[in-house]
Amino acid sequence: MSSKTKQAAYTLVFDPTTGGESYTVSELQKALEKGSEDEKVAAMKHILVMMLDGNPLPELLMHIVRFVMPSKNKKLKKLLYFYWEIVPKMDEEGKLRHEMILVCNAIQHDLQHPNEYIRGSTLRFLTKLHEPELLEQMVPSVMACLDYRYAYVRKYAILAVLSIYKVSEHLLPDAKEIIYTFLEGETDPVCKRNAFVGVAELNRESALKYLEENIVDIEKVDPLLQSAFVEFIRKDATNTPSLKSQYVSLLLDLLCTTIYDDVVFETALALPVLTSESSILSTCVSKLTDLADRVSDNNVKLIVLDRVQDINSSNPGALEERTLDILRLLNAEDLDVRSKALDICLDLISSRNAEDVVQLLKKELQITVNNNEKENAMKYRQLLIKTIRSIAIKFSEMASSVISLLLEFIGELNSVATCGVISFVKDVMEKYPQQRSDILNQLIGSLDNIKSAKAYRGALWILGEYSESSSEIQSSWKHLRGSIGEVPIVQSEMRKQNQIEDSNDEAKEEVAKPTGPVILPDGTYATESAFGTEDRPKKLSTSEKEKRPPLRRFILGGDFYTAAILASTIVKLVLKFDKVSKDKHVMNALKSEGLLILVSIIRAGQSTLVERKIDEDSTDRLLTAISILMDENNPNEKPAERNLLDVAFVEATRESFKNQLSLSKRANLRRSVKDVVKNADAIEKAVSFRQFSGVGSGAIEKDTIEEDLNIAINGDASDFAGKHLSSKLKKIVPLTGFSDPVYAEAYITNNQFDVVLDVLLVNQTKETLKNLHVQFATLGDLKIIDNPPSSNVVPHGFHRITITVKVSSADTGVIFGNIIYDGKHGEDARYVILNDVHIDIMDYIKPAVTSDERFRTMWNEFEWENKISVKSDLPSLHAYLEELIKGTNMGVLTPQESLGEEDCRFLSSNLYAKSSFGEDALANLCIEKDVNTNQVVGYVRIRSKGQGLALSLGDRVALIAKQSNKIELTRV
Structure with missing residues (x-):
């Protein structure tokens, strides 16, 4: 729909019969002629729905005039006016239908009806008429209603006058004077508001005059009229820049004095349209924050925060001093409100307020740790940790205090939050080398409290990468040795199990077991199987398992991936210690103890003590580490081999992490400058001096609020410009x-x-x-x-x-x-x-972006998975990825740098999309280039919360393969 095309907006009518009932024209005529009042109401509803579906039903017009129009039923009369609103009033030649003469007489009678509600609804109907021939006869009756004793009639009468003048000026040539006279003499607030709207639309000078008369006591004016004043000022200031400074001061006074929430909201949104002065914008945001904090409706809070975010995006850097005010909304119970407030504050944070914000967030984090029964406490805690982490990464002076706080409570956090803390520690240690030693000591002191294996693996990587000096390496090694516990693992665990069995035997001897037959309550003898009398070994309880050191607990629980990471960490520590220290006794002790630990883990993984046997991949990695440690004693080792080992274990992983941080830094910078670039002026833009310009030379600025309203009503014209027939x-x-x-x-x-x-x-x-x-x-x-x-x-x-x-x-x-x-x-x-x-479901699927943590969480939560085999003749893996994006409307989460070169032989990528109904769709693409057939082969795994979306997207993936494998005939 073009933005220039104005279409009539009709009143919606509820149709109670959605079961597919249909009526013929004769049945409707019979219901209108001989039916009761209720049957006529039902028939009128059917007629309205049928007409809105495109059937004009001209043969029913006279039946409605004869049998419905004389009725005094209020409900039927209301439906009748809906019918007059949509019925074709002109014949094929463009002339007024003869039946409309009868309709005009009925409308005039209703305009003189003693019931004020019938008069009011009739006047409201006149505002929707656009035929001058019909309105011409109503003008005297409408003018008479302006002096009616009830305000309900007058408020619609003044709108009818405005509508009649807009349809045809010659019907009411003196409408401007009539509306202004009505405005000055009216006492009802609603009528005054409607009259001022009419004056503002028809006669700017009169509206400006009335505003000047009431400017002194504007705070005492009714809130409806205050809102009308604000709207008039916003529109007039945009068209006449010479009065902008006076309007801004007036709106600022109104904002500071008014006590009405709706006026505060409208005024706080109007001021940023007129000015970009930071002090005024700060006042507006302060009032909006007070409003959001005062109201109880979470939807209102979110709307207000959205407007605050819009103000900040249009004026970057102007709202820094209001950061703590916005954080007051963390008292809200709704998690969405808290998340929105934290997102806004991340954009407002600076070196001047970073410390205050972190202190406030620390208190909030302390509250969530102490109050685990609070609803959504875990999710809120993750939000706080994520925010604190982002602030500390930006400002290095915050890092040490933030890390000490997070590591102090790391045992109270869940798996996702703990992983976030460890990831934050990795970022800080890489960015700020001067703090590595202190942070490393704090981390080693907190590792025993970590319950998440994934987080512990991240901590092991930190120990292996950032233990530089001899003392740091020995401290890290001491923790690893204590976390493994007594070795060899198999012998120590068997000894503990034997001790438990011995204590059980002693307990059995102390409690004498009764001998003889067992008599049941009904007097019969109980039977007992000889196979069930054997003593079974006692299994450890959950509390006893939790008492184990972290590494020992993970290994006996069957998590041998952590054991593989431990092997790499041991090799890194040994290689680094060999560089920084010449103490051969300590070096040999580290190697021998590392070999003992690794061999013990392999033996434990092959025994019956673990919950799951060790896998082949982990075994290979452990054996590789063992061979490296044993090869260290080889005197014939070449320097080139040693250098290659250092590159693989010491340098390569650190360089990879540095590249990852640089990529994320560039992405953050692009996001941060997006709003600045969007609102920046071109360098060659002329500077306008209001004092030097002529009376009519003021440039008309854009009214962003009016533009948003036009887009909401008519749609964005740019969306339709590129569409071809x-x-x-x-x-x-x-x-x-x-x-x-x-x-x-x-x-x-x-x-x-x-x-x-x-x-x-x-x-x-x-x-x-x-x-x-x-x-x-x-x-x-x-x-x-x-x-x-x-x-x-x-x-x-x-x-x-x-x-x-x-x-x-x-x-x-x-x-x-x-x-x-x-x-x-x-x-x-x-x-x-x-x-x-x-x-086509693709009309409802839109590409979206989410964090890696959120993606992994949803991947584990969603139960429906659709796995599709890929076999395509496309020339490259990237070509298939592009076809997959086009076919499924999904967005790629994997960075472009991680996708490899154009001619790569293997590609893995995560994709994410969100439907218009709030449904999440996840996908993982894992494909390779078959060397023999030169085809793209692999799998696409799609996960969603419901089965239908996963199957629908799977069909789209299968369609991609069909379209790409079509045979093209070049010659017949």
Whole structure:
């Protein structure tokens, strides 16, 4: 829809019969003529719905005039005015229908009705009329209503005057004076507000005069009129920049004095449109924050925070001093409000307020740790840790105090939050080398409290990479030795188990077991199996397992990936110690103890003590580490081999981590400068001096609020500028063939939550098709809102119907149906089967972005997975990834640098999308280039919370393979 095209907006009418009931015109005429009041109300609702579906029903006009218009039923009269709103009032020649004369008389009677509600609803109906011929006769009655004793009538009468003048000025040439006179003499606040709106729209000078008269006591004016003043000031200041400074000071006074929440909101949004002065913007945000903190509705809080974010994005750096005020909203119970407040504060943080913000967030984190019963405490704790981590990475002076706090509570955090803390420690140690020693000591002191194996693996990497000096290496080694516990693991665990069994035997001897038969309560002897009397070994309880040191607990629990990371850490520490120290006794002790630990882990993994046996990959990595430690004693080792070992274990991983940090830093910089670049002025832009400009030379600035309203009502014009007619033709689907007696085609329009089928029916026979109607049904999460009524189609005639289908999820949906019409000369009804219409779910799938932690969390939570094999003839792996993105509308989460070169032989990537209904869709692509066939082979794994979305996206992936493997005929 073009933004320049204005279409009439009609009142929505609820249709209670959604079960597919349809009525013929004769049935509706009979209901209007002989039915009761309730039957007439039901018939009028059916008529309104049918007319809004595109059927004008001209044959019912006189029946409504005769049998509905004289009724005094209030509900029927209300529906009647809805009918007058949409009924065609002109004939084919463009002249007023004769029946409208009767309608005009009835409307005039209602305008003089003693009941004020009938008068008011009639006046409100007049604001929707756009025919001067009809309005001309109503002008005297409307003018009489301006002096009516009830304000309910007057508030609509003044709007009717405004509407009549806008339709045709000659009907009310003195409307400006009438509205202003009404405004000065009116006492009701609603009537005054409507009158001022009319004055502001028709006569700027009069509106400005009235505003000057009330400017002194503006804080005492009714809030409705205050909001109207604010809107007028915002629009007028945009068109007349010379008055902007006066308007800004007026709005600022109103913002500081008003006590009404709606006026505060409107004024705080109007001021940033007129000025970018930081002090005024700070005042606006302060008032908005107070408003959000005061109201209890979470939706209002989110809306206000969205507006604060808009102000900050338009004026970067102007709201730093309001950071702590925004953080007051962390007292809200809703997690979305807290998350929004934290996101805004991350954009406002600077070196001046970073310490205060971190101290406040520390207190919040302390509260969440002490109050585990609080709802969403875990998620809130993760948000706080993520925010503190982001602040500390930006400002190095915060790092040490933040790390000490997080490591102090690391035992109280869940797995995801603990991993976030360890990741933060890695970032800080790489960015700030001067703090590595202190942080390393704090980390070693907190490792015994870590319960997450994944977080512990990250900590092992830190110990191996950042233990530089001899003392640091020995401290790290001491912790690893203590975390393993007594070695060899198998012998020590067997000894503990024997001690437990011995203590059990002693307990059994002390408690004498009764001998003889066992008598049940019913007096019979109990039977006992000899196989069940054997003593079973006692299993350790969960509390006893938790008492074990971390590494020992992970290894006996079957987590041998952590053991493989431990092997790499041991090798790194040994290689580094050999460089920084010449003490051969300590060096030999480290090697021998490392060999003992690794061999003990392999033996434990092959025993029955562990919950899961050790896997081959972990065994190979442990054996590789053992061979490296033993090879250290080889005197014939070449320097080149030693250098290669140092590169592999000491230098390569550190360089890889540095590259990763640099990439993330560049991405953060791009995000941070996005708003600055968007609002920056061109360097060659002329500077405008208001004092030197002429009266009419002020440049008209943009009203961002008005632009947002136009986009919301009419849509963005840029969205439609690039669309060609051919793109619309692709939405036309033939439902029947050209040889069928009825040809049907549908133009499909996809809105956010529904699908509209505009169906064109063509009678291709030489006979009139009677009682022709179309029946639709659906498969999937679709629902037919209404079925169109039956109608008669003349020979070679056209008939148009509209079907609305409600969509509730992004699953695959199918619409099918048939056309039915009466046969001739008493024959049976005829049927025409329609083609199926498949709803394209890609209209509801949009690419999205999420963090790696959130992606992994959802991947573990979602239970539905669809695994699709990939076999394609595309030339490269990147070409298949591009086709996958086009076919599924998913966004790539993996950085471009991690995808490899264009001619790489292996590619792995994560993808993420979100549907219009809030459904998450995750995908993992893992493909390679087959050397023998030169094809792209691999798998695509799709996960979602529901089965339908995973299957639907799987079908799209399969369609990509079919389209890419098509055989092209170059010669026949």
